[in-house]
Amino acid sequence: MKALQGKTGWILLLALAIAFPLIAPNSYYLTVMTLAFIYAIATLGLNLITGYTGQLNLAHGGFMAIGAYTLGILTVDHQVPFWLAFALSGVVSMAVGYVVGLVSLRLKGHYFSIFTMCIGYIIYLLIEKWESLTHGTVGLIGIPVPAAIGPVTFDSVPAQYYLVLAFLVIGTFLMHRIVTSLLGRSFMAVRNSDALAEALGINLMRTKVLSFVLSVGYAGFAGALYAGQVRFLGPDIARTDLTFDMVMAMLVGGTGTLFGPLLGAVLVPWVTQTLQFLQDYRMLVFGPVLILLIIFFPDGIVGSWLKKQARKAAAARRGNRQPAPSATTAPVATPAGADRA
Template identity: 65%
Template sequence: MLKWIEGRSGWALLAALGALFPLFAGNDYRLTVMSTAYIFAIATLGLNLITGYTGQFNMAHAGFMAIGAYTLGILTVDYHVPFWIAFVAAGAVTAAIGLPLGWLSLRLKGHYFSIFTMCVGVILFLVLEKWESLTHGAVGLMGIPGPSPIGPLKFETPAQMYYLMFAFLVLGAWVMKRITHSLLGRTFIAIRNGDDLAEALGIPLMRTKLLAFIVSVLYAGWAGALYAAFVRFVGPDVAGAQNTFDMTMYMLVGGLGTVFGPLLGSIAVPWLTQMMQFLQEYRFVIFGPLLIALVIFFPHGIAGSWMAWRARRAAAAVRPVAPATLPATEAPGA
């Protein structure tokens, strides 16, 4: 089934369901929930590239998402820059800040890299909270304008904003799929499998890791810019570790190292928590054990576990069969 979904027909069906969702959503609240899920799905795709495909767990991912959000907010609110110019600048600024941070942090490996990026995330949060002259401090940026029209296309109603977020998600997923299925994507996987193996294959480790890091934070920066435009407000909490942990949970639920997995987790988990709202404070008592059970019995996530099971079936189907024992030939004259 997953093989069919990951084919062109499956992706076309998913795109059609997303395009038709406003017709049966019922109210603007559901459109808002889904639009927010799309934004975090874009950021999660970026985190999955550096974590699931390259094997480097960036714990400052939410911080880079906040950089994109604040860049758009500061340029549009304080300097009255047109929205789409500020949106492009949000990605450029995020990549520019990510370049030296990635160059420095990627010299570390394993847990040391994760701990270093966690510290970077804390520093980014403190900078956004304390640099009041630039970021407006703990108050945050309010009154961020929405996307300006593109020709006849306007983005004023919840449905129009939904389709904008959906279009960016489709574009982001398509680009990510092209990257991961290319030779470059295979080099990322080789690095994930082992630095020594990658070096033996002639892969330039630092340059390839840095490229994966830059593309990853670029996704985060543009997702943050979309979040700021959608919510019309941005505060230091966007850079909080909770958002990074949420995106990590989306990857774990859906499946690391797949394109479909992070999309599945980013959409399914928010809706699951929304469905449990009637339990109020008790919903996490139920959701927590469900998540633990999922990690125990499906360690590769839903999509990853399905792909692993399918790979085992394929391997069993092509396993060579031992030749049958031929009967002994009678000796002459017996």
């Protein structure tokens, strides 16, 4: 893990991701990794509102569905160019997120989570029942692949893999800039204490809504990439299962870290695919493994490692502050007769 610190670690991870199509046995592995990268983009957004701002949004999968259906409806029913529809997917998700955030973020803690879970279910019902717009249970068929950019086309599986990887790199870079900025510090101040953040002059409502909007924007763009990848959409994309998968990815990797959600979002789909042969019984294996992970790594893999490194650094600083014995210190004289006392 130490080798993955700093710019060197990120460059190494990027090099491995670029080289993956060269070592993947077949296109199935590329498809699984492409979907994992799409989920990683959405999980980055969920980590912003949950890990950095302290609000658990259980409608995140619903906003990913909004982005996916926006692109699908615009391209299939209205023949809007792919990249224009892609941009509008994020805009629509953030616009809906702004309205939902204004209402839901007046609540705190588990009340907020329960409210957003209801919002997610409402999104699912709208997609399933509003047949004139979403095609209902029949679904959207024939979503086009991402349009070519100059001479570069995205008709092949490797090309789509690299396209999603590029968006993941851009999304990770932007998230790094956000969380290390003054705005990111404001998000973390709200997470730590509403009262303290307000005492520092932070506008609580505006900060929470902004975090929520940026978070669902990531989900919307991830949903648009998902639609262009699978080329078919049904109401199941809006089910809460997808949100809980992203929450699981955060718990595995470590909430409130940048690398943790990326690691979890890649690990969870691969473990799920590995246990695919168990079909409905695979959760009997995956569930206890997740429980053991939470017991022994409550802050996730990356979060637990970072805390361990912080403890080591604190211990080293305490050791350096202890005064060393000086060679010039004169010996203390023993009073006469003290050795006979």
